[in-house]
Amino acid sequence: MPIPQFLLQKNKKPKIFFVGVGMETLQVMFIALAVIAFNQNVVHANFYKSTVFTWGAHHSSISSNGNDLQLVLDRVSGSGIQSKKQFMFGSIEMLIKLVPGNSAGTVTAYYLSSTGSMHDEIDYEFLGNVSGQPYILHTNIYTRGNGSKEQQFYLWFDPTADFHNYTIHWNPSQIVWFIDGLPIRVFPNYESMGIPYPNKQAMRVYSSIWNADNWATRGGLVKIDWSGAPFTAGFRRFRARACKWNGPISIVQCALTSTTNWWSSPTYSKLSYSEMGQMKWVRDNYMIYDYCKDAQRFNGQLPQECFIQSFQ
Numbered sequence: 076m077p078i079p080q081f082l083l084q085k086n087k088k089p090k091i092f093f094v095g096v097g098m099e100t101l102q103v104m105f106i107a108l109a110v111i112a113f114n115q116n117v118v119h120a121n122f123y124k125s126t127v128f129t130w131g132a133h134h135s136s137i138s139s140n141g142n143d144l145q146l147v148l149d150r151v152s153g154s155g156i157q158s159k160k161q162f163m164f165g166s167i168e169m170l171i172k173l174v175p176g177n178s179a180g181t182v183t184a185y186y187l188s189s190t191g192s193m194h195d196e197i198d199y200e201f202l203g204n205v206s207g208q209p210y211i212l213h214t215n216i217y218t219r220g221n222g223s224k225e226q227q228f229y230l231w232f233d234p235t236a237d238f239h240n241y242t243i244h245w246n247p248s249q250i251v252w253f254i255d256g257l258p259i260r261v262f263p264n265y266e267s268m269g270i271p272y273p274n275k276q277a278m279r280v281y282s283s284i285w286n287a288d289n290w291a292t293r294g295g296l297v298k299i300d301w302s303g304a305p306f307t308a309g310f311r312r313f314r315a316r317a318c319k320w321n322g323p324i325s326i327v328q329c330a331l332t333s334t335t336n337w338w339s340s341p342t343y344s345k346l347s348y349s350e351m352g353q354m355k356w357v358r359d360n361y362m363i364y365d366y367c368k369d370a371q372r373f374n375g376q377l378p379q380e381c382f383i384q385s386f387q
């Protein structure tokens with residue numbers, strides 16, 4: 076039996092309890108602290124170590140020992156990174172601070188994707204706006220090359236004022252988009268009903284910024300004001316607590332419910348009652364587009380998943 080090579084244990088902090096403090100205990104404490112300190116150093120995937128620039132490296136930068144990434148868009152080009160590793164299920168976090176001021180026409184993206192014409196993809200895309208007007212968070216999911224499952228939101232905070240935590244929680248049972256711990260969207264696995272679910276193809280993590288002024292802001296009416304360039308989006312503390320892809324064997328190995336694969340444990344197989352309440356609050360108050368309500372687009376025939384309560 077090969078030992079499954081499950082991944083990125085880096086974030087696991089040892090839990091240590093101290094009982095009494097003798098000389099030996101102090102020694103143990105010292106060692107324990109050293110271990111903690113060491114682990115702290117490798118807690119977060121480092122942009123230097125874990126990602127590569129795919130585009131626009133010349134004007135982008137990594138700082139704070141690899142903790143921070145600045146992606147830049149100017150007249151010459153946008154920019155982007157991708158993770159070196161591929162994953163199959165996990166909890167993938169990124170703190171993001173969006174382009175401030177007049178960001179109309181820009182799109183900043185953070186997503187997981189496999190490759191090829193039948194690819195899977197899980198998206199966060201932030202559509203910029205003129206100063207003082209709200210960004211739109213555009214979400215989508217592609218399964219076997221098919222997207223068309225867009226949901227859009229305004230945000231309940233100014234995403235340019237500070238870093239916020241955008242996490243994709245992907246396991247065999249469901250995909251959850253989280254913002255600062257609040258679930259905003261869920262895509263449950265209803266493969267048994269013939270609805271494709273991403274669980275066969277490994278995905279990489281991507282971030283990028285580009286010119287999308289042909290569609291992003293008010294449907295393309297507002298163009299980029301290049302006098303405000305360069306446009307910079309900040310990314311911080313990228314952390315992929317996820318199962319590393321080791322080839323097709325990972326389809327089975329990464330789907331196992333082991334302690335290593337904590338993101339697949341029963342607790343994460345569906346939203347809790349309070350998480351459902353949080354998601355309802357977000358969707359009742361901030362959702363501005365839902366493909367599941369757009370009957371016209373689907374010629375009156377809404378997709379099958381739209382009739383399942385937990386997709387709502």
Ligand SMILES: *[C@@H]1O[C@H](CO)[C@@H](O)[C@H](O)[C@H]1NC(C)=O
Binds near residue numbers: 241255257
């Ligand atoms: C980001 O959110 C995820 C999902 O709620 C959570 O597990 C994680 O601890 C958060 N990370 C930070 C840095 O707050």
Ligand SMILES: *[C@@H]1O[C@H](CO)[C@@H](O)[C@H](O)[C@H]1NC(C)=O
Binds near residue numbers: 203204211
């Ligand atoms: C930009 O602001 C306008 C006016 O408030 C709004 O209609 C639109 O949804 C906002 N966001 C984008 C990305 O267009």
Ligand SMILES: *[C@@H]1O[C@H](CO)[C@@H](O)[C@H](O)[C@H]1NC(C)=O
Binds near residue numbers: 222224373377379
């Ligand atoms: C693609 O997904 C949409 C949304 O679920 C669905 O309406 C459509 O039938 C799918 N297309 C194909 C070719 O599966």
